Amino acid sequence: MIVIGGGLAGLAAGVSLADSGWRVRLFEQRPFLGGRATSYILPDGEHVDNCQHVTLGCCTNLEDFYRRVGSAHKIKFFDRLVFLDVQGRRGEIKAGALPAPFHFAGSFASFAPLTLRDKLSIARAMFNILRHKGDPPDLHEANAISMLGWLRRRGQTKGAIDRFWRVVLVSALDEELDRTDARFGVDVFWKAFLSNSTGYRMGVPVVPLSNLYDGCKSEIERRGGEVVLRATVRGLKIENGQLTGVRFDENREESADAYIFAIPHTALAELLPESMKQSDPSLANLDKIKTSPITGVHFWFDRHVMDEPFLTLLDTTTQWIFNKSLFYQGADDQLKLAASCESENPSSFSVTRQSLATRHYLQLVISASYDLLQKSRQEIIDLCLAEVLHALPRARHAELVKATVIKEAAATFSPELGVDRWRPKQTTSIRGLFLAGDWTQTGWPATMEGAVRSGYLAAEALLGANGTPKTFLQPDLSPNGLLSG
Numbered sequence: 425m426i427v428i429g430g431g432l433a434g435l436a437a438g439v440s441l442a443d444s445g446w447r448v449r450l451f452e453q454r455p456f457l458g459g460r461a462t463s464y465i466l467p468d469g470e471h472v473d474n475c476q477h478v479t480l481g482c483c484t485n486l487e488d489f490y491r492r493v494g495s496a497h498k499i500k501f502f503d504r505l506v507f508l509d510v511q512g513r514r515g516e517i518k519a520g521a522l523p524a525p526f527h528f529a530g531s532f533a534s535f536a537p538l539t540l541r542d543k544l545s546i547a548r549a550m551f552n553i554l555r556h557k558g559d560p561p562d563l564h565e566a567n568a569i570s571m572l573g574w575l576r577r578r579g580q581t582k583g584a585i586d587r588f589w590r591v592v593l594v595s596a597l598d599e600e601l602d603r604t605d606a607r608f609g610v611d612v613f614w615k616a617f618l619s620n621s622t623g624y625r626m627g628v629p630v631v632p633l634s635n636l637y638d639g640c641k642s643e644i645e646r647r648g649g650e651v652v653l654r655a656t657v658r659g660l661k662i663e664n665g666q667l668t669g670v671r672f673d674e675n676r677e678e679s680a681d682a683y684i685f686a687i688p689h690t691a692l693a694e695l696l697p698e699s700m701k702q703s704d705p706s707l708a709n710l711d712k713i714k715t716s717p718i719t720g721v722h723f724w725f726d727r728h729v730m731d732e733p734f735l736t737l738l739d740t741t742t743q744w745i746f747n748k749s750l751f752y753q754g755a756d757d758q759l760k761l762a763a764s765c766e767s768e769n770p771s772s773f774s775v776t777r778q779s780l781a782t783r784h785y786l787q788l789v790i791s792a793s794y795d796l797l798q799k800s801r802q803e804i805i806d807l808c809l810a811e812v813l814h815a816l817p818r819a820r821h822a823e824l825v826k827a828t829v830i831k832e833a834a835a836t837f838s839p840e841l842g843v844d845r846w847r848p849k850q851t852t853s854i855r856g857l858f859l860a861g862d863w864t865q866t867g868w869p870a871t872m873e874g875a876v877r878s879g880y881l882a883a884e885a886l887l888g889a890n891g892t893p894k895t896f897l898q899p900d901l902s903p904n905g906l907l908s909g
């Protein structure tokens with residue numbers, strides 16, 4: 425069978441099918457695996473993630489995938505989320521001694537950036553989610569309701585919306601509250617914050633993202649399969665209405681019994697011939713799925729500027745600051761990676777080694793960064809640097825050695841109102857054609873967890889159609905504490 429696309433969706437599908445004894449041939453257009461959740465070397469030799477990626481305790485399928493490919497130990501989990509406002513007030517979210525759903529009661533009560541009125545309004549909305557086990561009835565109204573509308577119905581204060589709901593959800597869903605379907609927003613709070621006391625724990629890779637996929641190629645090859653990089657599928661071969669192959673450059677063709685297309689929906693929409701879109705209505709609406717941007721800003725200072733692993737900033741353009749130097753500290757894999765860079769490009773090694781030894785590397789994330797798309801890179805650097813200097817007093821005495829801005833205009837699909845009706849299932853009505861990708865029907869927003877789920881679901885669909893059904897999908901975390909049973 426053939427998988428097209430070496431992002432998390434394609435890798436999850438490929439590895440799980442290889443595990444089931446299938447000979448998988450995976451074709452990826454870029455020279456490395458991981459898709460959007462990867463890292464690469466900039467022209468100046470610096471190895472950067474395509475933006476910081478984090479996982480949460482509730483992402484059970486991503487965790488399963490990392491275990492399968494031997495990368496679980498490369499993720500470090502943190503159980504304390506720190507928020508900082510421009511007045512310097514700090515708030516913490518950390519599970520305390522009380523059982524779920526009251527595990528945050530202690531840290532929430534002392535959360536300084538929110539007023540008592542804000543907190544009471546948040547508590548009311550949380551009880552509403554709890555009472556309905558994460559599925560309040562108004563999420564099912566004929567006209568989808570936005571997260572902002574849902575919060576306003578529940579009388580949320582401006583402080584609660586701007587300094588709590590928006591902060592968590594824009595990062596989790598990469599969209600503004602007025603454009604987000606409330607179904608996704610409520611689900612984040614149910615799965616990550618209410619139903620289980622470990623669902624919110626934040627997992628951060630302690631290696632560059634591309635190192636997480638080292639085991640995928642060997643898993644696929646172990647079963648006689650292959651991973652082919654720099655292989656761009658340019659078209660489909662259709663004979664008598666059936667998909668019989670895929671076309672590459674120089675008229676090369678490959679064929680198989682089944683195909684999983686695990687490429688972004690925008691790329692698939694361009695590849696699919698009109699006849700296929702007409703024969704399967706679920707393929708006809710891919711262009712209705714909109715996208716939203718994320719901007720990553722990378723700063724290298726000449727000395728130590730930050731102790732916390734990460735900080736969430738309130739009331740600023742910068743949403744998160746990640747302490748990359750801390751994550752990579754002492755990480756063998758990072759040094760191995762630097763060594764492998766050295767053999768290919770000696771100057772990149774010196775940059776990487778120097779960055780580990782003396783410089784302090786921070787990565788800033790701004791989700792739903794519509795306002796930054798028109799700004800120049802220098803304007804973004806100036807804006808974010810001023811915010812970092814305000815938040816991190818030690819940075820005021822440091823020199824900014826280097827800065828890079830990476831704007832992704834189409835970072836994720838937008839979880840806008842009613843988007844689920846445009847997301848196709850992993851099975852199509854075209855024989856042998858299966859789909860994977862965070863944008864397919866997974867119930868999840870555009871996340872690494874959603875991508876892995878889609879890959880597992882596509883593999884299950886393929887095995888089901890072959891008459892050899894198997895389950896790869898992992899269950900959600902079970903409710904615990906007072907909600908268990």
Ligand SMILES: Cc1cc2nc3c(=O)[nH]c(=O)nc-3n(C[C@H](O)[C@H](O)[C@H](O)COP(=O)(O)OP(=O)(O)OC[C@H]3O[C@@H](n4cnc5c(N)ncnc54)[C@H](O)[C@@H]3O)c2cc1C
Pocket residue numbers: 428429430431432433434451452453454457458459460461474475476477478479655656657658686687688691718719720832834835836860861862863870871872873874875
């Ligand atoms: C800046 C940014 C920050 C993010 N932060 C987070 C985060 O913190 N946590 C989180 O969970 N998620 C995050 N995400 C979302 C996450 O990266 C994606 O949901 C996930 O990686 C999608 O995986 P995928 O396999 O569905 O798609 P992709 O990763 O896009 O993979 C598709 C692959 O198909 C390949 N391809 C495309 N066309 C062809 C072709 N014609 N032939 C061959 N190959 C082709 C592409 O090169 C790519 O490798 C972030 C995304 C971005 C962009």
